[in-house]
Amino acid sequence: LKPTVxxxxxxxxxxxxxxxxxxxxxxxxxxxxxxxxxxAVFDAVIAGGTNVSEGTLMVGGDGRYYNDKAIQTIIKMGxxxxxxxxxxxxxxxxxxxxxxxxIRERGPVWQTAFGAFILTASHxxxxxxxxxxxxxxxxNGGPAPEYLMQAxxxxxxxIKSYKICSDFPEVDITKVGSTTVVADDGSSSxxxxxxxxxxxxxxxxxxxxxxxxxxxxxxxxxxxxxxxxMHGVNGPYSKSIFVDELGQPESVLTNHIPKDDxxxxxxxxxxxxxKELVAAMGLNAEGDKIDVSGPxxxxxxxxxxxxxxxxxxxxxxxxxxxxxxxxxxxxxxxxPFFSTQGxxxxxxxxxxxxxxxxxxxxDLNLDFFETPTGWKFFGNLMDSKVIFKxxxxxxxxxxxxxxxxxxxxxxxxxxxxxxxAWLNILAANNPDPSKPLVTVEDIVRKHWSKYxxxxxxxxxxxxxxxxxxxxxxxxxxxxxxxxxxxxxxxYTIAIADDFKYVDPVDGSVAxxxxxxxxxxDGSRIIFRLSGTAGxxxxxxxxxxxxxxxxxxxxxxxxxxxxxxIALGLCDILTFCGTKTPTVIT
Ligand code: VG1
Ligand code: CO
Numbered sequence: 001l002k003p004t005v006x007x008x009x010x011x012x013x014x015x016x017x018x019x020x021x022x023x024x025x026x027x028x029x030x031x032x033x034x035x036x037x038x039x040a041v042f043d044a045v046i047a048g049g050t051n052v053s054e055g056t057l058m059v060g061g062d063g064r065y066y067n068d069k070a071i072q073t074i075i076k077m078g079x080x081x082x083x084x085x086x087x088x089x090x091x092x093x094x095x096x097x098x099x100x101x102x103i104r105e106r107g108p109v110w111q112t113a114f115g116a117f118i119l120t121a122s123h124x125x126x127x128x129x130x131x132x133x134x135x136x137x138x139x140n141g142g143p144a145p146e147y148l149m150q151a152x153x154x155x156x157x158x159i160k161s162y163k164i165c166s167d168f169p170e171v172d173i174t175k176v177g178s179t180t181v182v183a184d185d186g187s188s189s190x191x192x193x194x195x196x197x198x199x200x201x202x203x204x205x206x207x208x209x210x211x212x213x214x215x216x217x218x219x220x221x222x223x224x225x226x227x228x229x230m231h232g233v234n235g236p237y238s239k240s241i242f243v244d245e246l247g248q249p250e251s252v253l254t255n256h257i258p259k260d261d262x263x264x265x266x267x268x269x270x271x272x273x274x275k276e277l278v279a280a281m282g283l284n285a286e287g288d289k290i291d292v293s294g295p296x297x298x299x300x301x302x303x304x305x306x307x308x309x310x311x312x313x314x315x316x317x318x319x320x321x322x323x324x325x326x327x328x329x330x331x332x333x334x335x336p337f338f339s340t341q342g343x344x345x346x347x348x349x350x351x352x353x354x355x356x357x358x359x360x361x362x363d364l365n366l367d368f369f370e371t372p373t374g375w376k377f378f379g380n381l382m383d384s385k386v387i388f389k390x391x392x393x394x395x396x397x398x399x400x401x402x403x404x405x406x407x408x409x410x411x412x413x414x415x416x417x418x419x420x421a422w423l424n425i426l427a428a429n430n431p432d433p434s435k436p437l438v439t440v441e442d443i444v445r446k447h448w449s450k451y452x453x454x455x456x457x458x459x460x461x462x463x464x465x466x467x468x469x470x471x472x473x474x475x476x477x478x479x480x481x482x483x484x485x486x487x488x489x490x491y492t493i494a495i496a497d498d499f500k501y502v503d504p505v506d507g508s509v510a511x512x513x514x515x516x517x518x519x520x521d522g523s524r525i526i527f528r529l530s531g532t533a534g535x536x537x538x539x540x541x542x543x544x545x546x547x548x549x550x551x552x553x554x555x556x557x558x559x560x561x562x563x564x565i566a567l568g569l570c571d572i573l574t575f576c577g578t579k580t581p582t583v584i585t
Contacts, residue, residue, distance in 0.1 A: 003080030018531030020135030060094025061119025064126030095307030127261030142411030314440025
């Protein structure tokens with residue numbers, strides 16, 4: 001168990017983005033790349049006051065190519081840095097929400113597990129030619145806070161060596177169980193425990209939802225569903241819940257065997273990439289109805305590579321993630337987790353997410369927060385009482401337009417939680433199985449007629465030049481004062497600004513979180529650069545228009561004028577040479 005100190009030098013570009021460090025797999029596999037970053041994390045964690053030899057380190061991932069090798073390296077480096085106890089997901093698999101659930105459950109939270117490495121690039125494609133990624137989560141089960149990631153990044157720019165126990169035996173991660181390795185001189189020992197991937201998370205979900213009511217719904221003759229795991233890590237979780245717990249045939253699951261390249265697909269649950277599911281639900285990539293021979297399921301859902309995202313569909317009906325969040329919040333009391341705790345207390349959405357949930361929060365008199373993109377900002381709000389001895393905002397629901405939804409049961413977004421939330425809400429809206437089925441579409445339309453409809457879309461321009469995209473953002477930032485008050489088409493820009501967030505719990509400030517054009521009628525145009533692109537840059541353009549009267553327009557029609565205005569405001573054609581998005585969600 002003697003550590004070797006290996007000389008290394010800084011590698012540029014190891015700055016974590018919205019959700020960890022993501023790069024081409026080949027880059028990750030190049031000499032010292034992973035080692036440098038992992039050492040930088042250990043150094044930041046130890047400098048932050050964590051005694052790593054007193055706690056446990058958890059490691060798991062979404063099963064993408066290089067997952068297994070990276071796990072062995074992290075164990076060897078962990079031992080060299082003083083870690084005495086490891087929990088590793090069986091076969092290296094742990095979904096992002098399962099890491100969060102497990103770290104909290106096996107805790108108890110603030111003592112036993114000090115952190116976790118999650119090996120994932122989430123919805124980015126995997127395989128030797130695609131992306132790999134690594135995230136670090138802290139003891140509350142949530143993504144590492146900004147200051148820890150900044151300290152990590154700073155370490156990567158000055159690193160001179162890393163520590164590794166090269167002679168630590170390779171661990172067999174295929175079998176659940178515990179192995180103890182004792183130092184030659186008997187002075188110390190290390191325990192590596194291979195833990196079941198699904199157990200803790202599934203057990204937690206069973207305490208949250210009314211499984212009996214969901215089973216009654218699923219067993220109805222007129223109710224059918226499919227859940228597409230897109231060959232990501234979600235497969236084993238969906239099997240455990242829907243087949244083992246809820247007694248459904250395995251045919252409700254598609255693409256549920258994890259593959260290290262997601263079968264060559266793009267494990268991102270949206271209308272463009274979840275093609276197979278979208279077609280089976282009778283829709284095309286624009287969300288329009290298409291002809292399908294044979295019956296269409298009542299409910300469809302999909303997950304991303306690491307299982308934290310969800311897409312919800314009804315029969316020939318797409319629920320936008322922003323609407324999904326609003327509907328779940330409006331119906332939270334159908335879910336035992338909330339009703340038994342005296343009801344939902346607070347909600348939050350990321351800034352680009354539509355304002356649909358704002359109206360529900362106002363109506364139900366809930367505390368409401370608007371945070372920057374990324375899950376780390378929600379965690380502080382959820383933990384305000386425990387860590388910061390502040391106001392208690394739980395039970396809490398939050399979400400993003402990027403197909404992420406969740407609550408304070410964990411500190412990550414949770415794809416399968418959202419699917420069960422919808423099924424629990426559907427079950428509660430269908431108390432009598434002999435009556436006609438109240439559908440997903442019925443529930444959303446009822447919601448719109450009560451609260452109005454936030455027409456919404458996001459355009460992604462992937463693979464554009466980073467320097468040019470940055471110049472485009474800089475220009476809009478410089479022009480905010482000029483644009484404020486200006487009339488564009490039939491809209492007036494009430495405020496143009498760059499979103500800044502002051503965390504109400506710890507006072508930390510996040511700058512430059514997106515250029516906003518807030519129109520006087522409540523419509524919005526927003527621009528951001530993605531923080532998860534493995535290479536190049538991705539420009540995201542978000543468009544939103546609120547309507548109370550016209551509830552049935554095609555989205556593209558409702559947003560036509562605003563979209564044209566947005567393309568003019570950013571002038572992406574001049575800066576980046578295109579005005580055609582690669583993906584619309
Ligand atoms: C994207 C989404 C953001 C999400 C993040 C991580 O970030 O927009 O809402 O939190 O991915 O999701 P960005 O910076 O590329 O816009 V996941 O499923 O990759 O952990
Ligand atoms: Co993800």
